[in-house]
Each structure stands twice: as structure tokens, then as C-alpha cells.
């Protein structure tokens with residue numbers, strides 16, 4: 400009896416302990432002229448590449464990324480979907496978990512991948528930098544897991560909208576009265592970081608564009624099964640993905656393995672990931688892989704995206720050199736919604752545990768009462784990052800009052816929290832929670848009504864993911880476990896909306912944060928804000944910090960009282 404037990408433990412260590420490695424990456428961030436769709440513009444790249452290098456590790460490995468910031472502005476990298484359990488200061492979110500890496504500076508991110516596998520990504524979380532190219536895939540494999548469906552090879556395929564103007568300029572216009580709240584319209588769509596038809600988009604005189612630029616192609620060997628890891632790295636666009644004549648078996652959503660679900664077309668919103676398995680079982684020739692923006696969600700009035708479709712050839716090895724019978728599927732999807740949540744079922748079933756506390760967040764967009772600039776308001780407050788005083792450090796130094804204007808919510812429980820997202824805006828918003836996967840209990844297109852909607856919650860084996868779409872004028876309810884000590888952003892992943900203030904921060908076990916072993920390197924990034932000069936009580940420190948705050952922040956935060964709907968369940 401005893402011997403068996405010892406052996407079992409040793410075997411367990413063999414899989415998850417002894418073999419766990421540290422995978423080291425060196426990322427140099429710089430700006431460079433890039434032309435992913437043929438149009439040359441200044442982009443932001445990692446080691447000279449757009450998209451950045453793919454990180455591939457086995458579950459349990461530690462990822463270590465040495466970042467060198469060769470830009471003339473600060474930066475920070477966020478590891479989208481990583482739990483960062485025990486290392487919440489490595490989440491890479493300026494104003495929330497860290498002070499940014501200064502221009503010319505270096506910083507090392509180190510975090511474990513224990514307990515996670517699947518398709519993830521990373522991106523700059525500093526201002527709108529990722530829209531200019533600072534994105535990459537992060538894949539965690541689990542060699543010991545059984546796959547919902549077998550496959551022979553895998554291919555990582557990022558999908559993205561693409562702009563011909565630098566995000567800084569787009570943002571400046573968007574956050575001005577002139578935009579009237581209309582988001583920047585994408586110029587093109589990219590598959591695998593490449594696109595064509597770039598020259599039919601916005602090409603100002605004096606710039607250069609290669610009209611012969613093509614979207615990359617993918618090669619299939621007849622009879623093989625491919626796992627395609629789809630990642631929507633867009634700023635704005637919800638995509639519909641399909642391959643002509645080929646059925647897709649959906650087997651993963653945001654790191655959660657699923658019972659295979661067969662579709663012809665799959666919607667994938669900003670920040671979301673899906674793995675689909677496709678069999679090369681059609682006549683050997685060429686087919687189109689399609690990434691079509693769901694333009695109905697772009698809310699651009701007459702000015703829709705200039706090129707909203709990316710077509711990448713899928714070429715069968717040794718097959719005919721023709722697209723002749725490659726035809727788009729005729730089935731349509733519901734505009735601006737995720738795949739039906741009752742259809743996607745996790746492969747490893749789990750019921751949603753009951754929640755101890757409920758938080759209701761409702762938002763809309765309207766003109767700021769003073770500036771009349773259109774912004775997002777959650778429970779009447781619009782978020783603006785305070786890069787000098789990130790919430791994580793304010794909690795760590797026991798100066799929580801420094802986060803007075805930062806939409807910070809500190810649940811009283813380490814148990815499950817239920818979040819009711821109420822979207823008073825007419826457009827959909829893909830909401831992402833850092834540091835967790837959550838149970839999607841339901842959504843609707845209408846006004847949320849606790850009495851009638853709660854009994855319909857899907858709690859048996861609900862979809863678990865980290866990014867879920869809240870329908871326009873509707874709601875989404877999810878539950879997460881508030882036991883991952885740290886400060887976690889919860890925000891719309893449409894980058895323009897983050898900058899317009901559509902972000903709140905959820906603090907897990909705020910009482911444990913001062914005991915975290917935050918590294919000196921992470922603390923040193925905040926040297927400029929120099930907490931040590933803030934003497935006395937948290938309140939007097941706030942007075943000092945407010946005096947030092949840049950005017951932009953002072954202007955942005957006139958409303959002080961954050962009223963969050965909260966109740967114990």
C-alpha cells in the first residue's frame with residue numbers, strides 16, 4: 400500500500416516536477432518599417448518580426464523573457480490568459496500590475512505555466528502599442544493529455560485587422576471631439592500576419608505600396624489532420640473564420656479543451672482563441688482560407704473597413720493548381736456574438752460552483768461632461784491608467800487610497816464571485832479577465848433580469864474561457880474564483896475601448912498582497928514614482944500623489960465616487 404503511494408508520487412514528479420524546464424527568450428522591441436499587406440508603414444516589432452516569435456513550451460515549464468526596450472517610449476508585455484499564480488506582478492499591465500519598462504530599459508518576465516495548456520498570446524499592454532505590431536503566440540502543450548480528437552500537425556494562425564496609420568495618431572483622433580466616438584476603421588485584414596490588396600486601402604501620396612504582395616499560403620498533405628490554433632489579435636474586428644469545402648472540429652476555446660463541435664464557420668472575437676481540427680480530405684487542389692471581419696459590429700456607419708476579407712490559399716501537396724471548386728460555405732452566423740455557449744462543452748466536465756458574492760458592472764459611452772469627448776463609463780467612471788502608481792504596488796505598499804480613481808473592486812471572498820456585465824451600449828464588447836478562466840453562465844440580447852435569467856444559467860458543464868462577448872444592449876454573466884492573490888484587469892479587448900476607459904480591476908485576496916515577494920526588479924520599475932517619498936498615512940500620500948499627477952490624469956478623474964453594485968449571495 401505504502402510503496403504504491405510512493406511510486407505514484409514519484410511518477411507524478413516525473414511528469415510535472417523533474418521535467419519542468421525554464422525556457423528562456425530574448426525579446427528586443429524596436430520600431431521598423433513593415434509591410435504585412437504590401438503597404439509600408441512604421442511598425443513595432445520583436446526581434447525584427449511581426450508577429451513576434453511564437454513561444455512554445457510544455458505545461459509546467461517556466462517561461463523567462465528578457466525584454467530590451469529599444470523604443471523611444473515605455474512598453475510592457477502582457478501574457479494573455481496566463482494565471483501568473485504567485486507572480487501577479489509579472490502580468491505586464493501598466494497602471495494595474497506594474498510601472499512600464501522605460502525607453503531604453505530592460506526587464507525580465509518570469510512565470511510558470513503550471514496547470515495550463517492550450518493557445519494563448521502575448522501583446523504590449525502599454526497604450527495602443529499592440530495595434531502597431533507588438534503581438535505573438537504563446538502555446539502550451541501537454542504531452543501527457545489525451546486530445547479530444549487526434550491530429551498529425553499543428554499550425555498557429557493569428558487573425559488581425561490592420562491599419563495603415565500608426566495607432567498613436569488613430570488614438571489621438573478617436574479620443575477627440577472630432578471623432579464623435581467613432582472608432583478607427585481598419586484598412587485591411589491579415590491571416591498569419593500577412594494580407595493582400597493593401598494598396599486599395601488608405602495609401603497617402605509619398606508612401607510606398609507593393610500591389611503584388613500576397614497573403615501567405617498554407618500547405619496540406621492529403622489524408623492528414625491539422626490542428627489550427629486561431630488567435631484574434633485585432634484592435635477592433637470580430638472575425639469569421641472558415642476554409643472552403645472543409646469542416647472544422649472545434650476542440651479548444653481559450654485554453655479549455657472541448658468535446659468536438661463541428662462547424663463550417665467560426666466567429667472569433669478580439670482576444671479569443673480556438674483550436675479547430677481540419678482533415679485534408681477534399682479533392683487535391685487549392686482552397687481559400689477566409690478571415691472575414693463581421694463588419695456589422697464595427698459600427699462605422701457608412702465607412703466600413705476598406706478591405707474586410709483576408710484570403711489565404713490552402714494548397715494540397717501535389718494537387719491541381721486551381722481554385723475552381725473552392726466555394727465559400729453558405730451558412731451565416733449570428734452577427735456580433737460568440738458561438739452558442741450551450742453548444743461548446745468542456746472535454747473535462749466541471750459544474751460551475753455557487754458564488755459567494757455578486758458584482759454588477761454596467762457601462763455606456765457618452766461625452767465626458769466637461770470635455771465632451773466620447774468615453775466609456777463603467778458605473779459612471781471612465782478609467783485612465785495611472786502608470787506611476789499601479790494598483791498592485793499601491794496594495795503592496797499598503798497605500799490603497801492611491802488607487803482612488805482606478806475602478807478597483809476588492810471582493811471580500813476568496814471563493815467564487817459572480818460578475819454581471821450589463822452592456823448599455825448598442826455594440827458588442829469582448830470582455831477579458833486577466834489571471835483566470837471563468838465559467839460562462841449565460842448571455843442575452845436584452846435587459847438583464849436576475850429573477851428570470853438566473854434560473855436559466857448554464858451551470859452543468861459551462862464553457863470555461865478568459866474572453867467572452869457581451870452582446871450589444873445585452874448582458875453576460877460569469878463566475879471566477881477570487882483566490883489568485885493579485886490585481887486583475889477586466890476589460891473590453893477592443894483596444895480603442897480600453898483607451899476610452901472600459902476597464903475595471905478586480906483584486907483577489909487584497910489582504911495578502913503586502914506579503915507577496917515582489918522582486919526588486921519589478922519594484923525598481925516604479926523608482927520614478929518613488930513610493931518612499933510618500934510619507935505618513937495612505938491619505939496624506941494620496942494628497943501628495945495627486946499634486947504630482949500629470950494634468951491628463953487630473954482632468955480624467957473628476958468623478959471620485961465609484962459605485963459598484965455588490966451584494967453577498
Ligand code: C2O
Nearest residue numbers: 477479670831888
Ligand atoms: Cu489581452 Cu488586458 O489583455
